[in-house]
Amino acid sequence: MKPAPFRYHAPRTEAEALSLLAALAPEEGRVIAGGQSLVPAMALRIARPSHLVDINNVAGFDRLAVEDGWLRVGPLVRHAALGEGAVPGPLGRLLEAVRGHIAHLPIRTRGTVCGSLANADPASEWCLLATTLGARFHARSLRGERVIEADAFFGGFMTTALAPDEILVELRLPVLSDAARTGFHEFSRRAGDFAQAAALAVLELREGVIAAPRLGLGAVEDRPRRLREAEALLAGRAPSEALFHEAAATARTGLVPMDEDPYRLDLAETVIRRALSAAAGMPAP
Amino acid sequence: MSDAMHDFTLTVNGQAYAIRVEARRTLADALREDCGLTGTHLGCEHGVCGACTVLMDGQPVRACLLFAVQAEGRAIRTVEGLAEGGALNPLQRAFAENHALQCGYCTPGFLMLGTAILETDPSISDEALVEALSSNLCRCTGYANIARAIRAAADAMSTEGAT
Ligand SMILES: Cc1cc2nc3c(=O)[nH]c(=O)nc-3n(C[C@H](O)[C@H](O)[C@H](O)COP(=O)(O)OP(=O)(O)OC[C@H]3O[C@@H](n4cnc5c(N)ncnc54)[C@H](O)[C@@H]3O)c2cc1C
Ligand code: FES
Numbered sequence: 544m545k546p547a548p549f550r551y552h553a554p555r556t557e558a559e560a561l562s563l564l565a566a567l568a569p570e571e572g573r574v575i576a577g578g579q580s581l582v583p584a585m586a587l588r589i590a591r592p593s594h595l596v597d598i599n600n601v602a603g604f605d606r607l608a609v610e611d612g613w614l615r616v617g618p619l620v621r622h623a624a625l626g627e628g629a630v631p632g633p634l635g636r637l638l639e640a641v642r643g644h645i646a647h648l649p650i651r652t653r654g655t656v657c658g659s660l661a662n663a664d665p666a667s668e669w670c671l672l673a674t675t676l677g678a679r680f681h682a683r684s685l686r687g688e689r690v691i692e693a694d695a696f697f698g699g700f701m702t703t704a705l706a707p708d709e710i711l712v713e714l715r716l717p718v719l720s721d722a723a724r725t726g727f728h729e730f731s732r733r734a735g736d737f738a739q740a741a742a743l744a745v746l747e748l749r750e751g752v753i754a755a756p757r758l759g760l761g762a763v764e765d766r767p768r769r770l771r772e773a774e775a776l777l778a779g780r781a782p783s784e785a786l787f788h789e790a791a792a793t794a795r796t797g798l799v800p801m802d803e804d805p806y807r808l809d810l811a812e813t814v815i816r817r818a819l820s821a822a823a824g825m826p827a828p
Numbered sequence: 829m830s831d832a833m834h835d836f837t838l839t840v841n842g843q844a845y846a847i848r849v850e851a852r853r854t855l856a857d858a859l860r861e862d863c864g865l866t867g868t869h870l871g872c873e874h875g876v877c878g879a880c881t882v883l884m885d886g887q888p889v890r891a892c893l894l895f896a897v898q899a900e901g902r903a904i905r906t907v908e909g910l911a912e913g914g915a916l917n918p919l920q921r922a923f924a925e926n927h928a929l930q931c932g933y934c935t936p937g938f939l940m941l942g943t944a945i946l947e948t949d950p951s952i953s954d955e956a957l958v959e960a961l962s963s964n965l966c967r968c969t970g971y972a973n974i975a976r977a978i979r980a981a982a983d984a985m986s987t988e989g990a991t
């Protein structure tokens with residue numbers, strides 16, 4: 544349970560971090576942020592990076608700000624930083640609720656939001672949230688900056704569109720309108736453990752019917768997915784248990800779960816119905 | 829792969845320790861092997877059990893998921909720093925009085941987690957306390973007495989503070 548040897552680098556500026564990564568990525572050099580996924584993988588020798596570029600001392604990487612309708616999350620924003628009113632409005636309340644499902648206090652003080660996205664665990668709550676809300680991913684390398692849209696960021700099991708020399712320098716989440724209602728539901732076997740299935744619903748109720756619905760599912764397929772067919776079915780309809788059943792059944796037919804276990808699909812339907820009910824302010828089915 | 833050595837100072841419980849370690853040396857191993865502070869225990873060495881929990885700049889962290897080089901310039905607190913002048917502190921006393929340990933393997937981790945909880949949220953709700961304690965594993969006690977001890981210490985400290 545001891546990591547293999549590696550060389551350690553601790554840049555203080557973004558420019559220095561990008562140059563180090565450009566030079567070391569071809570030799571299996573990796574970024575380390577919170578280390579809460581990478582270090583366990585190194586202890587188990589699943590990961591054996593030859594160099595670590597530690598971004599924990601990079602000035603400005605802990606920025607968290609709302610600007611022009613987007614919440615901008617820098618690479619050193621820890622899970623713990625998204626609690627108790629850190630971000631205003633429905634988005635802030637959603638982030639705080641979702642954060643409560645991620646690991647435990649001593650892991651949340653170190654682990655980062657951007658690290659979770661780069662790690663792309665199919666069960667990651669932040670990956671589900673970014674997919675459902677239509678986040679933008681800003682990646683930078685010595686070659687320049689590019690913006691990756693949510694639909695293109697996750698490429699499969701623990702795989703992203705990031706190149707080895709790129710740092711995810713910012714996640715942008717669209718600020719939700721004051722009328723937005725959100726519901727998140729996760730099933731996991733133990734508190735703080737990874738989800739077996741998780742769903743997020745964001746919608747508005749206008750004159751009794753659902754408007755602007757967004758629905759996402761995590762931990763079932765090899766990457767989080769936005770359930771667009773179910774969204775189309777929900778739009779313009781009055782919320783009811785029967786409608787949410789129908790939406791969950793529609794979502795189920797298109798799923799390609801990581802395991803063949805039908806239990807996974809049953810769980811998917813359940814978390815979808817519960818997330819929708821929570822968003823609509825109805826009791827949990 | 830050359831395993832370059834790093835020379836630096838770790839500050840643990842207010843005391844400076846000059847150490848020389850490989851980059852891959854975890855903070856937990858450095859505390860035990862290089863500083864001789866064996867109070868911090870290792871259970872799983874991959875972030876699951878919480879036995880290695882210490883405080884870094886006042887925040888609870890898993891010492892098995894940090895490299896010692898990353899702790900340079902930071903204030904580390906371990907279980908050895910809790911007792912005051914050779915006497916158990918209120919949290920340690922509460923653990924003893926409430927039978928919050930049996931074999932004691934998990935105890936250093938729970939004491940440091942409990943210290944963080946008492947320092948950041950002394951009037952924590954029962955629900956939040958149980959959630960916070962789910963961070964660490966104990967194979968002996970069944971957790972109820974650990975929660976009771978932390979609550980008792982919080983009560984003892986608030987009456988002390990009031991007088
Ligand atoms: C016991 C335990 C329980 C956990 N439970 C959960 C859970 O329920 N839900 C959950 O989502 N997570 C959970 N985690 C994982 C935790 O949330 C991690 O913090 C997170 O997955 C990774 O973030 P990090 O900052 O620690 O990244 P690191 O471990 O430092 O890095 C992870 C990967 O991302 C890369 N990387 C990191 N930051 C960047 C960046 N800015 N740009 C490019 N690449 C980057 C690294 O090179 C590495 O490949 C758990 C961890 C533990 C130990
Ligand atoms: S030894 Fe660090 S969490 Fe188990």
Ligand code: FES
Nearest residue numbers: 930932966967968
């Ligand atoms: S007292 Fe034995 S593991 Fe907790």
